Amino acid sequence: MRKERRKTIRSKQEIIVSCIVFPILFLWSLTLLYPFLWAFLNSLKEPGEFLLDSFSLPDKWLFSNWATAVKTLNVPKSNPLETVGILGMIVNSIWWMFGSVLVNTVVTAMMAYALAKYHYRIGKFLHAFSLVVMTISVVGAFPSQYALYNKLHITNSPAMLLTSAGCICTSSLLIYYSFFKNISWSYAEAVFIDGGGHWTVFLKVMIPQAIPIISAMAVIGCIGLWNDYFTPYIYLRDFPTLATGLYLLQTSSLTVNNKPLYFAVVLLSALPIFIIFMCFQEKIMTSVSMGGLKG
DSSP states (O other): OOOOOOOOOOHHHHHHHHHHHHHHHHHHHHHHHHHHHHHHHHSSOHHHHHHHHHSSOSSSSSHHHHHHHHOOOEESSSTTTTTEEHHHHHHHHHHHHHHHHHHHHHHHHHHHHHHHSSHHHHHHHHHHHHHHHHHSSSOOHHHHHHHHHHHOOOTSSSSGGGGGOOOOOHHHHHHHHHHHHOOHHHHHHHHHTOOHHHHIIIIIHHHHHHHHHHHHHHHHHHHHHHHHHHHHHHOTTTTTHHHHHHHHHOOOOHHHHHHHHHHHHHHHEEEHHHHHHHHHHHHHHHHHHHHHHOO
């Protein structure tokens, strides 16, 4: 038997709105894609050809520019005599990204769970404080922060990952909070009856239910950390990430006169995070919406 297809009946108003909104969104999406296409085409040109006309198709499609970018581009460490290549920067980006996301996710999830399920007076204060922090930007804290990290001897070291525990994003905290708030406490009571403790409830009951929201927030965190050049540039001079390398290469003599090479590096750096987002975009949008609706 053939399954009958359900026909969606739309009103005239919905059809009119769709006819207006769709072309606008289509044109807007083209404006977002155009810079990537422009950079890709120019990454395949010779430097002289790019200077003459940056809006034409390449006369020769030099895919060798991408191979040259991988082989020749390096950035200096704190000791100018030592350099790190693209592969080294990618490795630094990976351990910094995953390490920071792991530490931050664990701390944020634990804090949100405690605020949502354990009713203390300070819990209400912290929840209100997180809302205030979202609207007020903290300025002038960088000098004291740098001095503190320096005295703790964690700068220029993988120990900087520990600072991710204090960099809690308030929006992430609120999403976790709304998710845990909606989970019934009867699950915990059942665990207590069976002799389990609070950690058993958190690790074996609450966390498994929160895996979709945790994975979505982790992907969002990975995207942000992959593109963060400032923190590694200031605190991890011997461990430059790919984003830091791109920042330094903007004014490098190697790329000032060879912009196609620079565009190749830019696209190479964006490729991994683009693939991650394309693979998990549905999970990100669904989980974040779910966390917001449950609040």
